[in-house]
Structures are given as C-alpha cells and as structure tokens.
Amino acid sequence: MTRVECTRESEIFEAVAAGRAPNDELRAHATGCAICRDLAEVASAIHRDFHAAMREAHVPSSGVAWWRIQRRAQEKATRVASRTVTFVQLATLAGTACLVLAILGGMSLMTQDWKLWIDRVYFSILDFLAAPAIAQWATPMFFGIAMCVMLAPFAIYYAVTEE
C-alpha cells in the first residue's frame, strides 16, 4: 500500500510557511523522502506565488464593496416587489374576468333576456334599501362600499410594496 503521509510533513510545511530554509537534517530527510520532497516543492512554489499575487492584487475598497452590496440588495428588493405587484394585478384581472363570465353565464341560464334579469336585480335592491329598517343606513352603507372599492387597489399596492 502506498504511503500517503510522513511524520515530518508538518516541519517541512512550517519551514516553507515561515520562509526559512530547513535545517541540514530536515533537508537530508527531504532528499530521501518522496512525500516530503513533493511537499517542499509544491508548498514553496504556491507560497511564493501567493505572496507575490497578494502584492499585485487590486481589489475594490471596502467602501465600494459595501455600496455595491447595498445597491444590489435594493435592486433585488425592488424586483421582488414589482413581481408581486404584477402577480396581484394579473390575479385580480383574472378573477374579475372569471366573475364577469360567471355572472353572464348565470344570467343566461336564469333567463334568456338578461336585461330583464338586471332590471329585476336592480329593483329588488331598491326594494331592499327602501325597507324601513334599512333605509336609514342605505346612504352611509353606499358611501362605505364605494370608498372600499376605490381604496382597495391602493391598499393592495402599499401592502405589497412595504416588504
């Protein structure tokens, strides 16, 4: 079985990492030990290259890096929010279309003359509102419903973009 480690590896690596030449005894060992010889060659080549490259490396300053990260995080948040708004808008449109189709379908099933059916619904609502118990609440209720309908899109928009 091939030997994959030597007990003196750590000494060789420490000498290389510290940038000092190994002592005679260690050098003599490395000459005879294939594992330590490979280690010394590879580790010193990489160590030299690492230190030279560290001197040459040009990285953006930490301030620039921070600014880029923040800007990217904001862009991502905006993208996610706009995607959600689009989704809600599409869902609302689809829901409305379904509702309209369902009402039209229901109307055509209930009666062939859908205008007559609308008249009937309209008058039944008027009758309902004219009832003495309801009449006093009819106007505030109407305005309340109208307000809700008008404000609903804004409420959805702010709820979604808040994040």
Next chain:
Amino acid sequence: MRTDTTMRETTLSELESLATAEHEATTLLMDEDEFRAFYDRTARALWVYLSRITGDRQLADDLLQETYYRFYRAGTAHESEKHRRNSLYCIATNVARDAGRRARHRYTLPLPETDDPHEPHANDRTGAQVEGRTDLARAMAQLDPRQREMLWLAYAQGASHVEIAETLGMKAASIKTLLFRARRTMARLLRNS
C-alpha cells in the same frame, strides 16, 4: 414571598432570553463597520484564491463581488473568525464552480500582472521569479478544479484537513489521500516544466 421572588426572577430571565434571541435575529446581517473590517482582512487573499482556481483575473473580480454579496445576504452567525472565513471560502468555491459550469470556463494562464518576462527592463531575478510563477500557473492549469482548490487552501492559506473538507464540502477522512495525490501530480508537473 419567596415564591413571588422566584416567579419574578423566572419571568425576568425569560424576558432577557427573549430579548437576546430577538437581538441576535436582527443582528445576523453584518453592519457596515463589521463588514468593511472583515472585507479588508480577507478580500485580497480571496481574490488571489479565486484568480488561481479559475485562472482568470477578470472573472475573479466578478466572483469576488458575488461572493461577498452572497456571504452578506446569507446573514449566518459564526462562532469564530476562522469559521466565518471558512464560510466565505466555501461560498467562493461554490461561486467559482457555478461560473465554471455556466460558462464552460477553461482555465487560462494567469501571468503575473506587473512582471512581464518579455519586458526589456525586467532584470534576471524578476525574470526567474516570473518564470517560476508561470510554471506554477501552467501546472495548475493541468490539474482538475478540486485539486487546485485543495492545494491552494492547504499551502497558500495553511488550512487544516478539516477546514479544507468544510470549505470544499468533502469528508475530512478523504482529504489526506486526495491531497497527497494532488501534490504528487503537481510536483511531477513542476519538475517536467
């Protein structure tokens, strides 16, 4: 009376632990000063790592930015500086592998930036150094990505087998053998060049 005191102590300690947990949850993302200090300590070495495992300086610039972005967004709590650094290198390695897969990136030969061997003013010593580094780059180019990562972490960063295993997502027990093979291949390539 004693019962009242005990109850009050329990309640206060519970409140304290809740407050600590809440504080920890809100402070997982590093603040600017902490991030900048960590970046200043690690960025250059990380850039060198990325440029050596990809063999491409421009790509290393992009990957450096991507690595710090992912690291920041991950907002993971780290028990020590060493653990935090390992986590950063783990992200960097994954980012480099993703980039390699996406672009089918081929390892190019990263020549030293400032020391051009063909430059007429370069003296002998600089020429020899550059030659040595070019040999290393050429040898690295012939290794597979995992071997490059492993050798660099072990001999440039001085990472232990356990740290290499954590960074590369491998078993610690297999690192010794794999590192031995990578080193042997690299030594042979260096001798041949």
